[in-house]
Amino acid sequence: MSTDPRRAGFLATLRAVLWSFIGVRKRRDYHDDAASLDPRAIVVAGVLAGVVFVLVLVGVVNWVLP
Amino acid sequence: MTTLTHDPIDTASGHSHAHGPTGLMRWITTTNHKDIGTMYMIFSFIMFLSGGVMALTIRAELFQPGLQVVEPEFFNQLTTMHGLVMVFGAIMPAFVGFANWMVPLMIGASDMAFARMNNWSFWLLPPAAILLLGSFFVPGGATAAGWTLYAPLSVQMGMGMDLAIFAIHIMGISSIMGAINIVVTILNMRAPGMTMMKMPLFCWTWLITAYLLIAVMPVLAGAVTMILTDRHFGTSFFNAAGGGDPVMYQHIFWFFGHPEVYIMILPAFGIVSQIIPTFARKPLFGYASMVYATASIAILSFVVWAHHMFTTGMPAAGQLFFMYATMLIAVPTGVKVFNWVATMWRGSMTFESPMLWATGFIFVFTMGGFTGLICAIAPIDIQVQDTYYVVAHFHYVLVAGSLFALFAGAYYWLPKWTGHMPNEFLGKLHFWCSIVFFNITFFPMHFLGLAGMPRRIPDYALQFADFNALATIGAFGFGLSQLIFLVVVVKCVRGGEKAEAQSWEGAEGLEWTVPSPAPHHTFEDAPVFKG
Numbered sequence: 001m002s003t004d005p006r007r008a009g010f011l012a013t014l015r016a017v018l019w020s021f022i023g024v025r026k027r028r029d030y031h032d033d034a035a036s037l038d039p040r041a042i043v044v045a046g047v048l049a050g051v052v053f054v055l056v057l058v059g060v061v062n063w064v065l066p
Numbered sequence: 067m068t069t070l071t072h073d074p075i076d077t078a079s080g081h082s083h084a085h086g087p088t089g090l091m092r093w094i095t096t097t098n099h100k101d102i103g104t105m106y107m108i109f110s111f112i113m114f115l116s117g118g119v120m121a122l123t124i125r126a127e128l129f130q131p132g133l134q135v136v137e138p139e140f141f142n143q144l145t146t147m148h149g150l151v152m153v154f155g156a157i158m159p160a161f162v163g164f165a166n167w168m169v170p171l172m173i174g175a176s177d178m179a180f181a182r183m184n185n186w187s188f189w190l191l192p193p194a195a196i197l198l199l200g201s202f203f204v205p206g207g208a209t210a211a212g213w214t215l216y217a218p219l220s221v222q223m224g225m226g227m228d229l230a231i232f233a234i235h236i237m238g239i240s241s242i243m244g245a246i247n248i249v250v251t252i253l254n255m256r257a258p259g260m261t262m263m264k265m266p267l268f269c270w271t272w273l274i275t276a277y278l279l280i281a282v283m284p285v286l287a288g289a290v291t292m293i294l295t296d297r298h299f300g301t302s303f304f305n306a307a308g309g310g311d312p313v314m315y316q317h318i319f320w321f322f323g324h325p326e327v328y329i330m331i332l333p334a335f336g337i338v339s340q341i342i343p344t345f346a347r348k349p350l351f352g353y354a355s356m357v358y359a360t361a362s363i364a365i366l367s368f369v370v371w372a373h374h375m376f377t378t379g380m381p382a383a384g385q386l387f388f389m390y391a392t393m394l395i396a397v398p399t400g401v402k403v404f405n406w407v408a409t410m411w412r413g414s415m416t417f418e419s420p421m422l423w424a425t426g427f428i429f430v431f432t433m434g435g436f437t438g439l440i441c442a443i444a445p446i447d448i449q450v451q452d453t454y455y456v457v458a459h460f461h462y463v464l465v466a467g468s469l470f471a472l473f474a475g476a477y478y479w480l481p482k483w484t485g486h487m488p489n490e491f492l493g494k495l496h497f498w499c500s501i502v503f504f505n506i507t508f509f510p511m512h513f514l515g516l517a518g519m520p521r522r523i524p525d526y527a528l529q530f531a532d533f534n535a536l537a538t539i540g541a542f543g544f545g546l547s548q549l550i551f552l553v554v555v556v557k558c559v560r561g562g563e564k565a566e567a568q569s570w571e572g573a574e575g576l577e578w579t580v581p582s583p584a585p586h587h588t589f590e591d592a593p594v595f596k597g
């Protein structure tokens with residue numbers, strides 16, 4: 001609840017979500033996230049990234065299979 | 067948030083000043099989060115002992131090859147009911163009990179958001195337990211379809227199956243209401259200054275778990291309802307003769323089931339993440355990573371369910387997909403283990419009972435994580451599926467994971483609950499007996515599984531005899547060791563060394579700012595959190 005939350009862009013949100021899939025995040029980046037990310041955007045980005053994750057895996061699977 | 071003035075907190079007597087009914091009615095009508103939390107925990111401990119008796123009967127039968135103790139039909143009822151009772155009766159309600167007690171204290175709220183619904187969530191559980199346990203005494207006995215209730219067996223069972231279905235419905239409703247309560251409490255009732263990213267990790271893990279519960283309990287309810295209508299109302303969802311598909315049941319069940327295993331482990335991660343920093347006297351390493359990792363585990367847990375079904379006949383593409391996905395989801399889990407170890411690194415550590423349990427948790431849970439990875443490799447799993455190897459895996463993560471974390475948390479917060487420090491000697495004895503007997507019981511099961519001993523059978527071939535005898539000895543040792551915990555708790559309630567408000571030297575957080583035992587009403591005026 002900072003006074004002037006500058007809103008993060010879509011890419012920043014996505015970057016935070018992607019880092020979360022590995023489960024690592026630099027302290028400073030995380031402080032930036034905490035100040036600037038919109039929770040709703042995170043949820044949307046998270047679900048999107050989940051879908052992309054599935055699609056990439058499907059792609060990989062189809063690629064390794066003859 | 068209200069700013070009503072309130073009676074001064076009654077700390078002198080160490081006793082709460084409950085308003086309203088006393089005696090039994092106090093517990094039946096209570097809307098107090100601490101009372102309800104206590105009831106959840108007592109309930110789950112009773113269920114833990116009931117499930118334990120079933121487990122020991124199973125192990126007694128398996129002590130030697132041949133049939134000695136129980137009939138095979140009854141044996142199957144025991145394995146099924148042991149699983150159902152432990153999962154839905156012991157582990158899940160115990161964590162909800164912790165949430166009830168600790169979430170309001172940790173975020174500086176006066177109670178849970180929906181206090182009356184909270185009462186109802188709890189009081190649904192005893193009827194469900196009666197249905198479940200009572201099913202042993204109906205014609206045909208309890209359900210023997212395995213805790214996963216696979217069709218077509220579950221469609222064929224006697225009326226014990228119907229009772230189990232209704233019990234699951236009721237426990238599911240209870241879980242969903244509990245989860246809604248936790249979500250709303252955490253999102254809306256935090257003290258001023260307690261931003262989301264300053265919340266104790268236990269609250270974070272429970273928030274995410276609550277979402278998982280809301281998402282998947284209806285799926286389980288749907289699955290068992292379909293069984294119910296297949297049984298009695300002429301549908302054939304899972305009956306191939308009527309155009310249905312029994313394998314579809316497995317998909318639906320595991321779409322619930324895999325997130326369910328995370329429901330049982332994420333709050334455990336939360337508890338351990340509270341305890342390690344306290345006794346390492348260092349802040350949690352990588353708090354944000356922990357939050358992120360928990361969230362991603364939750365999301366990804368929805369796309370791995372078919373790793374339970376590698377042997378049901380699946381195209382190679384499916385096997386590869388679920389194998390890759392499962393192995394990738396182990397990454398954020400592994401990161402958590404690294405974070406705990408890094409928190410301990412160069413900390414000034416002491417090993418009081420809570421810390422002992424928490425470190426024991428890390429050690430043994432990690433072994434369960436690794437065997438999970440091995441099960442995730444499809445070609446290997448086709449060998450070990452439905453063998454004792456899987457039994458070993460899930461007991462390492464559930465007993466040495468969830469249960470050990472529950473004990474860690476109980477020793478950690480008992481001073482806050484009772485006002486007395488738990489007996490250190492008994493706490494340590496409980497830990498060492500548990501971890502030694504646990505490994506004596508379950509480690510040999512890896513070998514049994516690799517050698518091909520199937521799970522859920524009352525009799526076995528001669529070559530498995532030695533490891534089974536060993537496992538049975540371990541199991542009885544483990545079961546008896548749990549009585550030490552009962553003694554610790556009773557002693558702690560009765561008296562003992564008085565606990566300070568901040569009961570452990572390195573403990574931080576709002577829950578340690580209120581007296582021990584926590585008075586009946588806390589934080590009626592929201593505290594200001596500076597963290």
Ligand code: HEM
Pocket residue numbers: 214327328330331373374392393395396399434435436437438439441442443447450451452456459460463464467468
């Ligand atoms: C590193 C993380 C994990 C991985 C990779 C993993 C993987 C697996 C796999 C592949 C199976 C299926 C084995 C088979 O049936 O052949 C399995 C079974 C199981 N896992 Fe895990 N698991 C992990 C963590 C957990 C956790 C944290 C829990 C619970 C707290 C858990 C509970 C279970 C249960 C209960 C079963 C057996 C269900 C049944 O068939 O009755 N697992 N796991």
Ligand SMILES: [Cu+2]
Pocket residue numbers: 323324327370371373374
């Ligand atoms: Cu799974």
